[in-house]
Amino acid sequence: MEDLTLHQYHNSGNCYKIRLAAALLNIEITLEDYDLVKGESRTPEFLSKVSSNGSVPVLQIGNTFLPESGAALNYIAAGSHLVPKDRLQYAEMLRWMFFEQYQIEPTVGSLRFWTRKLGLENLDEAKKGQVNAKRQAGSAALDVMEQHLSGRRFFVREKFSLADVALFGYTHVSEQGDFDLSKWPNVKAWCERVKEQPGYVPIGNENWS
Amino acid sequence: MEDLTLHQYHNSGNCYKIRLAAALLNIEITLEDYDLVKGESRTPEFLSKVSSNGSVPVLQIGNTFLPESGAALNYIAAGSHLVPKDRLQYAEMLRWMFFEQYQIEPTVGSLRFWTRKLGLENLDEAKKGQVNAKRQAGSAALDVMEQHLSGRRFFVREKFSLADVALFGYTHVSEQGDFDLSKWPNVKAWCERVKEQPGYVPIGNENWS
Numbered sequence: 001m002e003d004l005t006l007h008q009y010h011n012s013g014n015c016y017k018i019r020l021a022a023a024l025l026n027i028e029i030t031l032e033d034y035d036l037v038k039g040e041s042r043t044p045e046f047l048s049k050v051s052s053n054g055s056v057p058v059l060q061i062g063n064t065f066l067p068e069s070g071a072a073l074n075y076i077a078a079g080s081h082l083v084p085k086d087r088l089q090y091a092e093m094l095r096w097m098f099f100e101q102y103q104i105e106p107t108v109g110s111l112r113f114w115t116r117k118l119g120l121e122n123l124d125e126a127k128k129g130q131v132n133a134k135r136q137a138g139s140a141a142l143d144v145m146e147q148h149l150s151g152r153r154f155f156v157r158e159k160f161s162l163a164d165v166a167l168f169g170y171t172h173v174s175e176q177g178d179f180d181l182s183k184w185p186n187v188k189a190w191c192e193r194v195k196e197q198p199g200y201v202p203i204g205n206e207n208w209s
Numbered sequence: 210m211e212d213l214t215l216h217q218y219h220n221s222g223n224c225y226k227i228r229l230a231a232a233l234l235n236i237e238i239t240l241e242d243y244d245l246v247k248g249e250s251r252t253p254e255f256l257s258k259v260s261s262n263g264s265v266p267v268l269q270i271g272n273t274f275l276p277e278s279g280a281a282l283n284y285i286a287a288g289s290h291l292v293p294k295d296r297l298q299y300a301e302m303l304r305w306m307f308f309e310q311y312q313i314e315p316t317v318g319s320l321r322f323w324t325r326k327l328g329l330e331n332l333d334e335a336k337k338g339q340v341n342a343k344r345q346a347g348s349a350a351l352d353v354m355e356q357h358l359s360g361r362r363f364f365v366r367e368k369f370s371l372a373d374v375a376l377f378g379y380t381h382v383s384e385q386g387d388f389d390l391s392k393w394p395n396v397k398a399w400c401e402r403v404k405e406q407p408g409y410v411p412i413g414n415e416n417w418s
Contacts, residue, residue: 052356053308061297068311071304078296087287088270095280099262102277102310129338147261 002062004076005030007050009041011117011205013109013169014069015057021073021165023201025080029059037117069169070097073162082162092156096163099144100170107138109170112177116208138174142184145171149186153193160197168194173203211271213285214239216259218250220326220414222318222378223278224266230282230374232410234289238268246326278378279306282371291371301365305372308350309379316347318379321386325417347383351393354380358395362402369406377403382412 004022006029008015022029034040034056042054051058051067058065059072066072077083084090111134114120114127123131145167148155155163172191175181181188194200213231215238217224231238243249243265251263260267260276267274268281275281286292293299320343323329323336332340354376357364364372381400384390390397403409 053312053353064297066297066300066304068304068307070307071300074303075296075300078299087284088273088275090287091275091280091284094283095275095277098277098279098307098310101307102315103262106311106315126338126342129335133335144262 001027001076003030004028005032005060006072007032007034007041007058007060007065008056009034009036011113011203011208012036012056013112013173013203014105016203016205017069017165017169018057018059018072018076020168020201021077021082021162024082024165024197024199025077026199027076029076070101070166073097073166077162082160082165084156084159084161089157089159093161093163096155097166099141100166103137103141103144104167104170107134107141108174108177108179110134110177111138111179112170112173115177135179138177138179142171142174142179142187145190146184146186149190154190160194164190164194169203173205210236210285212239213237214241214269215281216241216243216250216267216269216274217265218243218245220322220412220417221245221265222321222382222412223314225412225414226278226374226378227266227268227281227285229377229410230286230291230371233291233374233406233408234286235408236285238285279310279375282306282375286371291369291374293365293368293370298366298368302370302372305364306375308353309375312346312350312353313376313379316343316350317383317386317388319343319386320347320388321379321382324386344388347386347388351380351383351388351396354399355393355395358399363399369403373399373403378412382414 006015006018008031010033041056047054050065053067057069057072058067059075061075066075084093114123120131152158154160155167168191171187215224215227217240219242250265256263259274262276266278266281267276268284270284275284293302323332329340361367363369364376377400380396
């Protein structure tokens with residue numbers, strides 16, 4: 001594989017997913033850090049060179065820049081044991097990866113960032129007005145996960161896959177956004193199973209300053 | 210392939226994408242319609258049988274129910290000319306599919322539904338408060354597409370793919386949510402190129418009642 005560089009904000013769950021998958025697969029990735037709050041992903045240089053979308057993660061593969069965590073995960077894990085070979089199981093893996101980006105990241109993920117990094121009391125009015133809706137939608141998404149995990153160890157046909165990596169990114173730190181995972185015991189137990197995977201690395205987000 | 214049934218709301222761009230990909234690949238799909246506003250995707254039967262997530266599209270493959278349009282697109286198009294075989298190009302296709310679900314569907318797609326189906330004047334306060342932010346975010350997403358299409362015919366390496374199908378779903382009807390595509394001429398021209406694909410079918414959304 002060509003040299004890989006992850007343009008990232010370390011505390012982002014989307015960035016962590018890629019570090020986690022790389023660790024599980026023993027793939028080496030160079031990290032390049034940006035502070036989103038300081039606007040480091042929106043400088044003219046970043047926008048012209050790394051991503052016109054002004055966000056991280058972006059996986060750099062040689063001279064190619066690949067935004068979107070879901071795309072990066074599929075790139076680095078292609079052909080590995082984290083990706084089902086069966087057509088339907090592969091589609092089911094993608095199902096949970098799209099679900100995660102649509103229903104977990106913008107809810108559980110946003111509230112964690114707003115709570116831990118920005119401070120709920122510092123939010124502008126537009127964001128403040130979204131807190132309740134995000135909390136409800138995040139809870140509903142966790143309900144869907146809870147129900148699916150009833151009697152299952154992992155999300156796709158009992159086999160650990162990128163679906164678990166993607167969902168784990170924000171879910172396992174949802175308490176940092178004031179979601180109490182004891183309300184979703186299947187989800188909580190599944191988080192522990194993910195942590196038992198050989199090669200697992202923690203998010204390592206102690207420093208939020 | 211097993212029998213395919215698309216559980217759908219006909220005017221939804223997410224549902225249309227799947228019909229479009231199936232038409233382009235000459236794959237037969239049975240349609241089963243639900244009226245979202247009447248809550249037909251949230252009945253106990255739907256939630257227990259079709260999808261606990263309470264939304265469409267859901268692609269039924271034999272006895273398996275697969276939610277998420279991006280997953281369904283990958284399932285039906287696997288191995289076809291709509292899916293690049295190259296590892297990096299495949300990841301780039303997914304990049305645009307994730308981008309679309311995160312930045313086009315919740316903005317351009319939502320505003321179209323709110324404008325055409327619900328009526329902006331009928332929105333509750335929470336939704337009304339999101340209209341401006343969605344319009345800004347949708348415009349920014351169209352800017353990213355416009356820039357990427359500068360000098361390109363399609364989104365991934367000059368070859369029509371699922372990325373184009375996914376992005377086309379809501380983008381080509383963005384004027385129904387009061388986005389004026391003449392501001393994004395590359396996007397507008399790309400829409401015309403998609404319509405020229407052999408097997409193309411229109412969304413057919415004349416009836417919004």
